[in-house]
Every structure is written in structure tokens, then in C-alpha cells.
Amino acid sequence: xxxxxxxxxxxxxxxxxxxxxxxxxxxxxxxxxxxxxxxxxxxxxxxxxxxxxxxxxxxxxxxxxxxxxxxxxxxxxxxxxxxxxxxxxxxxxxxxxxxxxxxxxxxxxxxxxxxxxxxxxxxxxxxxxxxxxxxxxxxxxxxxxxxxxxxxxxxxxxxxxxxxxxxxxxxxxxxxxxxxxxxxxxxxxxxxxxxxxxxxxxxxxxxxxxxxxxxxxxxxxxxxxxxxxxxxxxxxxxxxxxxxxxxxxxxxxxxx
Numbered sequence: 461x462x463x464x465x466x467x468x469x470x471x472x473x474x475x476x477x478x479x480x481x482x483x484x485x486x487x488x489x490x491x492x493x494x495x496x497x498x499x500x501x502x503x504x505x506x507x508x509x510x511x512x513x514x515x516x517x518x519x520x521x522x523x524x525x526x527x528x529x530x531x532x533x534x535x536x537x538x539x540x541x542x543x544x545x546x547x548x549x550x551x552x553x554x555x556x557x558x559x560x561x562x563x564x565x566x567x568x569x570x571x572x573x574x575x576x577x578x579x580x581x582x583x584x585x586x587x588x589x590x591x592x593x594x595x596x597x598x599x600x601x602x603x604x605x606x607x608x609x610x611x612x613x614x615x616x617x618x619x620x621x622x623x624x625x626x627x628x629x630x631x632x633x634x635x636x637x638x639x640x641x642x643x644x645x646x647x648x649x650x651x652x653x654x655x656x657x658x659x660x661x662x663x664x665x666x667x668x669x670x671x672x673x674x675x676x677x678x679x680x681x682x683x684x685x686x687x688x689x690x691x692x693x694x695x696x697x698x699x700x701x702x703x704x705x706x707x708x709x710x711x712x713x714x715x716x
Contacts, residue, residue, distance in 0.1 A: 471537040479544055482518040514548040516632045523553060526560045539564075539573050547576040551636055554579040559662050568594040571602040580613030585661055588652035624702035626682060628674060631696060634703045635672055635686050 522545060532538045542561050549557050554577070564570060571594060574586070583606065590602050622637060623630035652658050671689035682698040695706050 468534040468537065471532045471534045475532060475537055475541055475544075478522070479514075482522070483514055515629055516636070519545070519548050519553060523549075523556045527556060535565075539570060543573045543576055546574060547578065549577070550579045551581065554582050555662055555664070558582060558585065562658075562662060568592055569598060571598040571605070574605055575601065577605060577609070578612065580609045583609055583613065584650040584652050585658055588658055622702075626698045626703075628681075631674065631684065631686075631698075631703050632672065634705075635694070635696065638705060 522541075526541075532541060542557060545557055546554075561567065561573060564573075568589075571589070586602065586606050586609070590599070590606060594602070623633050650661065652661055673687045675685045675687070677683045677685060684696045686694045686696055688694075696703055697706050698704075699706070
């Protein structure tokens with residue numbers, strides 16, 4: 461590839477390097493002196509364990525980059541960037557990414573890109589897209605995605621486990637999840653039947669409110685004032701080994 465398409469090779473390196481380093485993994489380290497460079501092999505010789513995870517701030521940075529109009533210089537690399545990011549999005553971040561996907565010139569020929577999507581709130585849009593002309597194999601992939609997300613939405617509450625560490629990353633997870641059930645319930649009643657309605661759905665969401673700022677009010681960083689993008693403020697505290705919204709009923713327990 462270095463001889464036939466050097467630019468694409470560089471784009472693959474940048475993409476893989478971004479995902480690996482943003483997840484706290486090593487990329488292109490001293491092991492490379494023994495292994496020929498191969499864009500299809502992402503080196504993970506460090507001690508990272510468990511499922512892939514992307515810090516909300518890192519995800520936000522990559523989505524901001526795409527929303528600003530920036531793109532990998534090769535279309536294939538962009539396709540795979542969306543494919544990998546879809547595994548980490550939920551709520552308004554899902555709409556942000558799907559707005560990028562919606563602008564692909566051959567969107568209907570590339571439903572495979574959405575195979576990693578885990579957010580059932582996207583079902584109204586996906587169901588509409590499934591009514592559009594597409595290659596048979598891509599149509600089958602989209603229907604499979606819809607089936608998986610439909611099943612996931614039915615047991616979402618039981619399956620989801622939130623982090624309960626005294627860190628800002630875990631706090632953000634709880635803050636974002638606190639609005640997700642309402643968004644999922646609302647999406648169940650939405651039916652999209654035209655491109656105009658699809659664009660309205662994509663442009664709707666809660667983009668301003670998705671921007672969250674955190675102000676700690678104690679030295680130990682266990683008590684915070686969370687301000688959403690729409691100006692709403694909530695008081696969260698790390699109580700009984702987990703983050704809790706103290707403005708809500710004391711009987712509410714986070715999923716652990």
C-alpha cells in the first residue's frame with residue numbers, strides 16, 4: 461500500500477493511532493521492529509484488559525472534529541472511523557455521529573457501517589432507512605441491526621451497568637444516563653416516513669444540553685454542581701459508594 465496509495469496508508473495509521481491512544485493503549489511501540497507494518501493489524505501488546513472503552517471527553521473530541529467538517533482524506537478510512545465510533549455513542553452523541561453518516565454519498569450502500577451501533581434510541585431512523593432501496597446484502601445487514609437493537613431496548617435496564625468509582629468519568633456516565641431512559645421511551649413513539657422527517661429527527665435531540673460542565677464544591681471532589689448546556693443545574697454527590705443525583709428522591713438507586 462505504501463507504493464500504491466501512500467496517502468491512504470497514512471490515514472489508516474492516524475485513525476488506528478487515535479483510537480488506540482485515546483483508549484489508553486500503546487500503538488506502534490518497540491514491538492514494531494519485529495513485525496512488518498500492516499494497517500490491518502492494530503498492535504495491542506500493552507496490559508489493557510476488558511472491553512474497549514472510550515472516555516466521554518475523547519469521544520466528544522472526535523465528534524467535534526467531524527462536526528467541524530474535518531474528514532480523513534480517504535473515504536474508506538472515514539467509513540471505518542464512523543464504524544468504530546458507533547460502538548461508543550449513546551443519546552445525543554448517537555445523533556451527532558448519524559448526522560455525519562447521513563451525509564455519506566453512498567449512504568444506502570453502506571449500512572454495514574452501523575453494525576457496531578448499540579443505541580436503541582436510533583431505531584426510528586433505522587426503521588425508516590430500511591424502507592429505502594439498497595443492495596440486498598446491505599438491506600439484510602440493516603434489518604439484522606434493527607432486530608438486535610429492538611431486543612436490546614426491551615432489556616436495556618437490566619443489562620446496563622454503570623461505573624461506580626469516584627471519578628469524573630463515572631460521574632459523566634451517570635449524568636448522561638439519567639436522561640437516556642426518557643429519550644428511549646420517547647423514541648418508541650416516533651415514526652419517520654420521509655427524508656425531511658429523518659433530517660428533523662437528526663437535527664432534533666438535545667445537542668445544547670449534551671454539553672455538560674462540572675463544578676466541584678468540596679476538596680475531595682465528592683460533591684458537585686452539574687450544569688447542562690440548556691442551563692439546568694443538578695447536585696450530584698458520591699454517596700454510599702456511587703454517584704447520586706441528590707436533587708431526586710433519596711430512594712433512587714443507580715444501576716450497579
